[in-house]
Amino acid sequence: EGPVPAEFTPWPPGLARAYRAAGYWRGEPFSAWLRALAGQFGSRTALVGNALGPGGQPGAWVTRTYAELDAAASGYAAALAARGLHAGDRVILHLPNSPDVFEVLLGLLRLGARPILALAAHRAAELTAFATQAQVRALITGGHPDAQRVARAVQAAWPDTLVLTVGDPEASLPLLAADAAAWTELPARTGVASDVALYQLSGGSTGTPKLIPRTHDDYLYSIRASGELCGLTPDTVFLAALPATHNFTLTSPGAFGTLHAGGTVVTAPGPAPDVCAALIERCGVTHVALVPSALLLWLRAPQFTPARPESTLRVVQVGGAPLAPDVARQVPERLGAALQQVFGMAEGLVNYVRSGSSDDVTYGTQGRPISPHDEILIVDDEDRPVPDGTPGHLLTRGPYTIRGYFRAPEHNARAFTPDGYYRTGDIVTRRPDGHLIVQGRHKDQINRGGEKIAAEEIEHALLGHPRVFQAALIGLPDPWLGERTCAVVQPRVDPDQHASQPLPDARALTLDLRRYLLERGFAPFKLPDRVEVLPTLPRTPFGKLDKPALRARYAPTPALSP
């Protein structure tokens, strides 16, 4: 066994100095940030929504001031310390949208423990991969029976996992915020700003999901700068409708950007238009972040269309997946709010269309980077820069883009250039004014309504099924989701019989494979929407699966539109 691979790849010292000198990195950890916000906005409302209740059901409707949020974070830090957790411990956070998510997250950050920000949709397969890879000390989850089952499965695979349950005093190990006075903050207990604060999750393209180490310094810079360029103020009321800990919802500028401005974060259980319309009216929501597939539902919902002149909604941010310009243009009239396109990634780089941009920029581009220090390269297959307007691979580095994934040296060698640029896997063009337009994708990933699926992860899992000899997961165009998944399977032939054996029925195999993946503990959004069977899968001259040929074979023609 060699040395343990690096948990975190630092920026080169010269650049780190430059980022500090420019005021991007301030040496302030999240705990101090929250304390300062409580000092500045103490009695204003920070959080509103249904708390997490017993059994994982929605609990009481709660309102938390900044002072109360600060106290809750201390109370959770004390409770976590009392359970034996320390600064530096890695902990999976697996909670449905609720004010509790932010209280517990800020409690973990106050303790200096390092949360892994799982999605509520994740199941045992994903959480077990995080737990073993990161050797976690604990998993924080809700009381829903499914979540509890998932937690037991993670614990069985990684016995060091302490399962702590939020919102359910009857759980075997409930996590209840202690009295804030039980917490005494010492720098040694909360960590240093240049250290890792938390782990975001990569959309990924490989068999095992990758963890993204974000430091206090770099993450807080992206949050502050996002909030400022989006013009958030204490009057901002942000609706967290997408998964609360996703990088977009949390930081672009999202819930944390709203807190930084002294605004109010309202939590919704999900982006369903009826529930969100009621919350917008009840709480005076001004901003919301949506993926294009959710936007399509909003644009057709009777609750929103025609737009009500008295609505408080002012800005609808859309990102996470390609947005068609003709859909984009419908936002102002149908929703009575401005559209802001956001093109970001959990690894770092975030692009925004600035307010007041021309119509062709607003509806036809995905914006430009946050920072003057974001470096953008658009290159051909040999890493040579291409001219503006020519599609190429997007590479980037800067003050909040990671230099390496957690303990993944081989993958890092491919995912980053020797100069430290992150290979985003996106194909973009750049306009002479610097705005980027996403043209496509080079990575072997499927973007199913903003939810990212690494093809290899599912292909590997399918190989374990007795009827599967080879499998290819491809994305096919879908009018609502953008893409849906199709698993093309070369069946295993029983060696005792001859090749004339009939191919299995694709419809029966669909149910079978979906059930198989569900039992193996994969998030439901990763189950193939469709299964096709071929006697042999097409290969390129190099022997790689020929996915373009498979997509051409199964893609519907002509393209449908919703």
Ligand code: J2J
């Ligand atoms: C096309 N593709 C997009 C867009 C992301 C803000 C917003 C989104 C994310 C996110 C995020 C896109 N048009 N507007 O973290 O802070 C695709 C690209 C990109 C990948 C990143 C944020 N916006 N994408 O979606 O880590 O392929 O982050 O590389 O989940 O989503 O996915 P993720």
